[in-house]
Amino acid sequence: QKEVEQDPGPLSVPEGAIVSLNCTYSNSAFQYFMWYRQYSRKGPELLMYTYSSGNKEDGRFTAQVDKSSKYISLFIRDSQPSDSATYLCAMSALVLGRGSTLGRLYFGRGTQLTVWP
């Protein structure tokens, strides 16, 4: 079992729809949760990150973390065609010192989203 599971989709929605993207994980040590967006033939770019449980909102984007269920979500309100991309979740454990395995990010496989006009 991979440490981070993410449904690869593809997900196709009309413009203006609310989009829900999700990941589950198995490692209870994860405390930092991130969402990266990757446009076609580009590198991933950080969209949002949250620490531990709770919600974080940034414009049309809301990230939620439920540590009790080991489940994270990204919601996109009023989706736009420009939101069409692959969304990757990533998570890492709190770093307490230096070492070769500390602070490593674990990525989901990514969900491909298409928003059509």
Add this chain to the structure above:
Amino acid sequence: NAGVTQTPKFRVLKTGQSMTLLCAQDMNHEYMYWYRQDPGMGLRLIHYSVGEGTTAKGEVPDGYNVSRLKKQNFLLGLESAAPSQTSVYFCASSVGTDLRVNIQYFGAGTRLSVL
């Protein structure tokens, strides 16, 4: 403001050939990483470096070597390319994992085909 720059952007190799992928970052980041991205597999860590002169193995290191002679550069080498190494390779860097969150910044990728 270049960020993370990868060269080349595209390359086609024949089986058994060697090549080096170059990653350069201008953010004075301590940590650098090499990933490969394959359909259905997501991003997998090949090697990483926690500082100049240091390297460490990631999840899929076999068939690759790396070097970090200068803080701003991280090189990924393929000594004898195989078709299984056909992939998109991404370099990333981060300030350092001593800080609260390991935000990694990615380059645009190198598309490699091995025939």
